[in-house]
Amino acid sequence: DADVTQTPRNRITKTGKRIMLECSxxxxxxxxxxxxxxxxxxxxxxxYSFDVKDINKGEISDGYSVSRQAQAKFSLxxxxxxxxxxxxxxxxxSDWRTGxxxxxxxxxxxxxxx
Amino acid sequence: xxxxxxxxxxxxxxxxxxxTLDCTYDTSDQSYGLFWYKQPSSGEMIFLIYQGSYDEQNxxxxxYSLNFQKARKSANLVISASQLGDSAMYFCAMREISSxxxxxxxxxxxxxxxxx
Numbered sequence: 531d532a533d534v535t536q537t538p539r540n541r542i543t544k545t546g547k548r549i550m551l552e553c554s555x556x557x558x559x560x561x562x563x564x565x566x567x568x569x570x571x572x573x574x575x576x577x578y579s580f581d582v583k584d585i586n587k588g589e590i591s592d593g594y595s596v597s598r599q600a601q602a603k604f605s606l607x608x609x610x611x612x613x614x615x616x617x618x619x620x621x622x623x624s625d626w627r628t629g630x631x632x633x634x635x636x637x638x639x640x641x642x643x644x
Numbered sequence: 645x646x647x648x649x650x651x652x653x654x655x656x657x658x659x660x661x662x663x664t665l666d667c668t669y670d671t672s673d674q675s676y677g678l679f680w681y682k683q684p685s686s687g688e689m690i691f692l693i694y695q696g697s698y699d700e701q702n703x704x705x706x707x708y709s710l711n712f713q714k715a716r717k718s719a720n721l722v723i724s725a726s727q728l729g730d731s732a733m734y735f736c737a738m739r740e741i742s743s744x745x746x747x748x749x750x751x752x753x754x755x756x757x758x759x760x
Contacts, residue, residue: 620689
């Protein structure tokens with residue numbers, strides 16, 4: 531089983547709808563991240579969380595909110611989806627406590643807003 | 645502000661040959677880490693290699709090596725003996741250790757195509 535899972539993997543929604551993307555990890559890592567990837571651009575950070583009580587905005591947080599329901603779960607919400615939020619969304623984890631350098635990425639969620 | 649630049653939107657390489665993917669970075673931090681990720685057409689992000697700013701040796705992982713030139717602020721990825729399965733998008737990324745956030749800053753990516 532994958533260590534970092536994302537649901538759904540693909541989603542098509544309409545403008546104005548609320549949508550939630552979910553991320554779960556079995557790695558026991560403390561830090562979790564949400565990134566967005568647009569064509570021709572690298573990944574950009576939306577939100578990140580150090581633990582369930584510590585959530586921080588990234589560089590492109592407008593229009594998004596997050597919830598860290600447990601150490602293993604980090605959800606991203608689009609309160610009112612708009613077409614320019616069409617993108618590939620990645621969740622990632624890292625283990626800061628052990629000094630780990632690598633970020634482990636989920637498989638991605640491809641979101642289309644029509 | 646920290647920034648990663650990958651100036652090669654696309655690259656071609658013949659199978660079994662070596663290829664270098666360029667990456668330059670900009671940071672005022674003394675302590676940072678540099679990463680390379682591979683993204684095949686299926687979309688997942690696969691970690692390839694890591695180099696710390698204080699590491700004296702260039703990092704190597706199998707056929708991947710990182711040509712780290714600190715004074716020039718470059719961290720080029722070298723893939724030796726290219727294989728057809730190496731065809732993918734490659735991203736260079738940086739983490740500033742002093743910021744304590746762990747967040748990665750990515751370049752725009754380079755698409756590599758390996759020709760048979």
